[in-house]
Amino acid sequence: MDCSNIHKTYAFMKNHKLVKAKDIKEKPVSFDMKGLDQCDEHQEVLKFFCEDENQPCCSTCAIVDHQKCNSVVEIQTIAERSASTSSKLKASLQDIREKAETVVKYTKSSKEQLDQDVKEVSLKIRRMRDNVMKMFDDLERSVAKDAESFKTETLDKLTKKHSDNEKHIADATKSLETIDNIHQHGTPSQQFIMEQRMKKQVSELSSNVEKECQRLETVTVSFDFDETLKLPPLSISDYIPWQLTLKYSLPEAVKTITPVDPIVKLTKITSIDLKQTADDVGEPLYSGLDFLPDGRLVAVDNKNKKCLIYNEKLEKVGSFQLSYNPFGVVAVSEEEVAITCGGRYKIDFLRVSKSNEITLIRTCKVTTKYDSICLKDKRNFVVGTVDDTRHVRIVSQSGEEKDFSINFPSKKYPINNSASTYIRNSDKVVLTDRDEDTVLIYDIKSNTRVVVKDDQIKNPRGVAVGLSDCILVCIKETDSIVQISPTGRVLSSYKLDMDFPYTVCITKDKSIIAVTNTVIGKRKLQLFKVTY
Known part of the structure; x- marks a missing residue:
């Protein structure tokens, strides 16, 4: 009380704001992060978080490595408004x-x-x-x-x-x-950095x-x-x-405590029939699918040489005429996709605007023919080869090509005989082999492989990485999607109401998959909700 009276007595204290001591929140004490809050590459304090790449970064990283990313925010801001995941980490530990x-x-x-x-x-x-x-x-x-x-x-x-x-x-x-x-x-920032x-x-x-x-x-x-x-x-x-x-x-x-991989459940959301239109030379054949980050679906029509955009209701909202038969497609960013040509030595990059306008940005010349394509990291693709003993390769966005340290069997896959994808969390390459009725899982770090053979795997086609890094494979013989664990265990099989499923892709948040097929006269495009 005496203290508060003093603030009324002296003029220079009259503007001071008085609050009850019990209402004062303790200021977080700075914690020694022992280098955890330092950038490994630049030894600078981690001040930003790239929501596209899901990783913290320093000022230099934000400017140099993430200039193309759409959402780079200050850690202090996102740490204050984001719910802490420490409880999840603690539960896991x-x-x-x-x-x-x-x-x-x-x-x-x-x-x-x-x-x-x-x-x-x-x-x-x-x-x-x-x-x-x-x-x-x-x-x-x-x-x-x-x-x-x-x-x-x-x-x-x-x-x-x-x-x-x-x-x-x-x-x-x-x-x-x-x-x-x-x-x-x-501090909240330190907590957030530690968790990441x-x-x-x-x-x-x-x-x-x-x-x-x-x-x-x-x-x-x-x-x-x-x-x-x-x-x-x-x-x-x-x-x-x-x-x-x-x-x-x-x-x-x-x-009773032996862990099991989560079984994915698929619930159909919507389905459309793929019919020939007036400007088509034949019935559409979608050889490649991928989702843009905002949920729009990109499809490449191998038969009619087109790149198409669909919304969440599978309504066609954009189309672009190509000069070649496209094969694979992958979303590179919010408004950019890359397309492989199968029989040609190039990869095209197209811009897909928010208003669904599609334009050709650039073309990268390559030395190998590629069909399937997916992202390895923010700078590189993993691509499946055509008629090459190096079954899967790495291609940068600037067109630089290099090989994995994998001892591939001495055989070649003609176009349409294999598909590939990449499991980023465990650094594994997945390859389907139609002739051998197998799915091959290559561990890059140990240069070992798992050969998955099962009665449920007959004529495997397209492949994608789903929830918990499970592998989703289109199976032509049984008209189904088979789920395989990252270690090679066959977990489940989901029967589809379409013949000869061919291509599958999944949204960035792993919540929805798209599937298309190849049977003449009954071609469909379907969306499914993914749950455990």
């Missing part, structure tokens, strides 16, 4: 820690059970020795030796699994502590623990023998026929 703890628990239990089983073998042999003296002494040494050999081999694997998952627990715990500290003491920087780390950690959970096994050793004894002089194995068995099994308790 807690889930990772719990699963890793489960692996540690069961590897520990398996080690104990292994010791117990090996001891039981000896006890069983000792009971037998009461009736058959020296013979069972020899038997014990022989069987115990093999059991110890099993134990030694298996313990090495279990010890490594145990150690790896203790590290996962430590990493998850450390990350949780960092999140809590920043959440309690950091840790997403990839959490994703990799989650993937590692998921794999460990899927490979979780209990190891047991059992001893069995034929009680009908044979007479000497024979070897110990002839005296008592026996078998030492090493068995791997999944504990019932663990089966």
Whole structure:
């Protein structure tokens, strides 16, 4: 009270605004980010966030690397108005820690059970020795030796699994502590930066623990023998026929927590028949589809040499006549698409305005014929080749070509015999092989591949990356869309009401897919809502 009276007494204090102390919000204390708020490339403070690329950037990055992006905002602004995702990160890390703890628990239990089983073998042999003296002494040494050999081999694997998952627990715990500290003491901007920087780390950690959970096994050793004894002089194995068995099994308790990939559900939104119009030379054949960021659908008509635009109701709102038969199309930005020519050595770039006017911007000359095309990152495409042993290549937006570090089989795909796409989060290339009825998943980092063969995969066509990086494949033989996990597990199959599905694409937010087909006289274009 005395303090407030003083402000009334002195003239220079009369304009001071007085508020109740309890109403004052504590100012966030600056938190030491230990370099997390610094740009890796320019060592500048991260002040901006590119909503197009979904990544924080410094002033230099914003000017140099994101000048073509449509939405680059100050982190301080978006951090204040965006809901924090720290709770999601914490939930993921807690889930990772719990699963890793489960692996540690069961590897520990398996080690104990292994010791117990090996001891039981000896006890069983000792009971037998009461009736058959020296013979069972020899038997014990022989069987115990093999059991110890099993134990030694298996313990090495279990010890490594145990150690790896203790590290996962430590990493998850450390990350949780960092999140809590920043959440309690950091500014909103620091919280936002930390969350963005840790997403990839959490994703990799989650993937590692998921794999460990899927490979979780209990190891047991059992001893069995034929009680009908044979007479000497024979070897110990002839005296008592026996078998030492090493068995791997999944504990019932663990089966309930073993992670499964989410199953995608498709609900049809709308469908149109593709009919020949007055200015068409034949029935439309859409060889390439992709969505613009605003939800408009771009289609290329291989038969009639056109690029077309559809709205969310599948109403045609734009059209552009090409001089060649286009094959693949990909949205490069809000108002730009790239088109491959299949049989020609070029990639065309077209501008698609908000008012649906289409104009040719430029043409990039290339040295290889390409059909399917998708974005690898903000500067490069992943393209499928035609009649080339390098089945998939990288092409920059300026036309520079280079190869993946992949050992492709020595074969060539004619046009229309394969389609490709790219899983950005895990750096994997996906390729369909119509002749072999297979889907190939290449891991770029390890230069390994998974060959997916299944009764549900017969004559695979177009391919796209959906929710949780699942792979959506058009299957001609069964008129369906098959969902495959990034690791190669066939998850589900959705029957379509169209014959010979050919091309599929998905919106940027992974909520809607478009599918078209090739059967003459029954060609359709359909939209589906994607849910779990």
